[in-house]
Amino acid sequence: MPTGVPIEFAHLTKSFGAVDAVSDLSFTVEPGQVTGFLGPNGAGKTTSLRMLLGLVTPTSGTATFGGTTYGRLGSPLTTVGASLEAASFHPGRSAHNHLAVYAQAAGLPSTAPAAALEKVGLGAYGSRRVGGYSLGMRQRLGLAFALLGDPGVLVLDEPINGLDPEGIKWIRLLLRGMAAEGRTVLISSHLLSEVQQTVDDVIIISHGTLVHRGELSSLDVSDSKQVQVNADDRDRLAEAIRSAGFEVSNLRSGVLVENAEASAIGRIAFEAGIPLTALSQKRTGLEESFLTLVGEEGAL
Amino acid sequence: MNIFASLRSEITKLTSTRLWWVLAIIMVGYVALCAGGLAAILAGVGTRAGGPVLPDAQLPPLIYSFATSVGYVFPVLLGALAVTSEFRFQSLTPTFLATPRRGTVLAGKMIALVLAGAVFGVLALLASMGAGAAVLGAFGIDPLLGSPDTWAFVGRSVLAMALWAGIGVGLGALVPSQIAAIVIVLAFTQFLEPLLRFGASITDWSAEIGKFLPGAASDALVGSSIFTLMSAGGSQLEWWQGALVLAAIAAVATAIGYFTSWRRDVS
Numbered sequence: 263m264p265t266g267v268p269i270e271f272a273h274l275t276k277s278f279g280a281v282d283a284v285s286d287l288s289f290t291v292e293p294g295q296v297t298g299f300l301g302p303n304g305a306g307k308t309t310s311l312r313m314l315l316g317l318v319t320p321t322s323g324t325a326t327f328g329g330t331t332y333g334r335l336g337s338p339l340t341t342v343g344a345s346l347e348a349a350s351f352h353p354g355r356s357a358h359n360h361l362a363v364y365a366q367a368a369g370l371p372s373t374a375p376a377a378a379l380e381k382v383g384l385g386a387y388g389s390r391r392v393g394g395y396s397l398g399m400r401q402r403l404g405l406a407f408a409l410l411g412d413p414g415v416l417v418l419d420e421p422i423n424g425l426d427p428e429g430i431k432w433i434r435l436l437l438r439g440m441a442a443e444g445r446t447v448l449i450s451s452h453l454l455s456e457v458q459q460t461v462d463d464v465i466i467i468s469h470g471t472l473v474h475r476g477e478l479s480s481l482d483v484s485d486s487k488q489v490q491v492n493a494d495d496r497d498r499l500a501e502a503i504r505s506a507g508f509e510v511s512n513l514r515s516g517v518l519v520e521n522a523e524a525s526a527i528g529r530i531a532f533e534a535g536i537p538l539t540a541l542s543q544k545r546t547g548l549e550e551s552f553l554t555l556v557g558e559e560g561a562l
Numbered sequence: 563m564n565i566f567a568s569l570r571s572e573i574t575k576l577t578s579t580r581l582w583w584v585l586a587i588i589m590v591g592y593v594a595l596c597a598g599g600l601a602a603i604l605a606g607v608g609t610r611a612g613g614p615v616l617p618d619a620q621l622p623p624l625i626y627s628f629a630t631s632v633g634y635v636f637p638v639l640l641g642a643l644a645v646t647s648e649f650r651f652q653s654l655t656p657t658f659l660a661t662p663r664r665g666t667v668l669a670g671k672m673i674a675l676v677l678a679g680a681v682f683g684v685l686a687l688l689a690s691m692g693a694g695a696a697v698l699g700a701f702g703i704d705p706l707l708g709s710p711d712t713w714a715f716v717g718r719s720v721l722a723m724a725l726w727a728g729i730g731v732g733l734g735a736l737v738p739s740q741i742a743a744i745v746i747v748l749a750f751t752q753f754l755e756p757l758l759r760f761g762a763s764i765t766d767w768s769a770e771i772g773k774f775l776p777g778a779a780s781d782a783l784v785g786s787s788i789f790t791l792m793s794a795g796g797s798q799l800e801w802w803q804g805a806l807v808l809a810a811i812a813a814v815a816t817a818i819g820y821f822t823s824w825r826r827d828v829s
Contacts, residue, residue, distance in 0.1 A: 338659065350651065367667075
């Protein structure tokens with residue numbers, strides 16, 4: 263069983279002329295869990311990952327796998343599996359041959375391509391030309407490339423983009439399984455909601471700088487709590503809650519109460535003898551916190 | 563992660579798409595047509611019309627050299643496309659992930675393409691010698707297939723085609739845009755170089771420079787071509803000098819391409 267090594271970013275910086283695409287990025291990605299690398303489009307996620315994988319030269323700083331840069335890994339594909347944005351394929355080559363090209367370059371056994379295709383559910387489509395693949399199939403083929411060497415570290419750029427709901431569920435289970443085996447799994451996304459059910463830890467960047475890192479639950483920092491409540495006699499309900507000292511506003515489907523717990527509002531309605539048709543606690547939630555962290559352009 | 567793994571990978575890249583055999587089929591057809599056609603004209607003129615002719619012994623190598631004199635553009639295209647398609651389809655990303663040492667990748671590609679160029683050379687010679695010898699034989703001219711000179715010529719032709727593929731690799735590394743590379747190959751080989759060679763042959767001093775043009779060097783290496791026949795009397799390099807000129811062009815272009823496009827950030 264290949265074991266994961268930590269991914270370490272240390273003061274990683276990339277400037278394009280006067281513009282810093284990534285500046286002074288430092289964090290560590292631990293094995294044994296799925297880490298989400300989040301940020302809006304253009305935040306520098308892909309540039310950071312490309313520097314990590316030796317495809318882009320950093321202006322300063324380093325990104326390593328357990329202290330070794332990608333270019334110095336003895337056997338890169340068996341140490342790190344990476345998939346960067348779909349469409350790095352020659353459309354005229356079959357999926358199996360596409361993988362065989364890189365398996366041969368890395369000195370992997372000739373059975374590796376078929377095994378990787380099997381793992382991602384493309385076993386029956388290996389002889390088909392990649393040009394005819396759907397976006398979802400290309401995503402899976404990208405993942406098959408990452409799994410080719412059965413690596414201990416997975417680095418996937420937007421792996422969920424383009425997958426259908428069934429595919430999303432499948433990749434979620436696959437990545438969780440990989441992490442449970444002790445591998446290091448780093449996945450990027452511009453949508454928190456897309457990876458919310460997959461990741462343990464999040465690293466959030468905006469404009470090339472780290473704005474948050476920690477467990478997923480650390481994002482749930484909402485201090486204002488709202489309760490949505492409704493009754494057939496909505497006016498009387500609003501009056502009763504207001505007289506109990508809460509701030510109330512009308513919604514199309516009921517009444518919104520600021521800074522309240524659902525239990526307190528329920529008790530007020532009960533004591534006033536008003537039968538409720540709906541009562542729910544609204545949280546500002548992870549997505550709100552995420553958008554606050556990354557700024558306005560994250561609202562996609 | 564050695565050069566052999568890279569070479570093997572590059573050979574698989576070449577053989578797993580349709581490009582190589584599409585180019586090979588066009589080349590074989592084109593070379594066979596030119597060689598057969600010219601053999602028929604020259605042999606026909608010589609035997610029937612009694613016009614000014616070449617000695618029979620000069621005819622076969624001239625006909626057979628169509629393998630390189632019209633066929634050389636195909637290995638150049640193959641080499642250039644092998645490099646530029648990596649940029650076009652962004653397959654440099656998985657390539658450099660599998661082999662982070664980029665020099666190893668380029669060296670593997672160069673060796674693979676030189677071998678492929680040699681294969682193209684063999685196919686082109688089969689076409690020119692097959693069609694040419696058949697037509698010459700039909701006119702009663704000895705096709706000289708048993709002559710050691712002919713087989714030395716075959717070896718030099720295969721070497722020339724291999725080196726042309728290497729020049730294609732260098733061009734592709736130098737000009738990563740696929741369209742631009744194709745336009746350059748076709749414009750230079752089909753138009754610009756023939757004009758330059760003709761222009762250079764007018765004065766003695768320019769002819770001294772003109773013999774270093776890649777097409778002239780290739781003809782010098784092969785030792786016979788329709789072009790050298792037309793500009794008879796012009797100075798020519800020794801065959802091994804021609805080979806060195808072609809190899810130097812390939813090496814210099816590849817080295818410049820390595821330091822410019824090949825080592826650039828892949829994004």
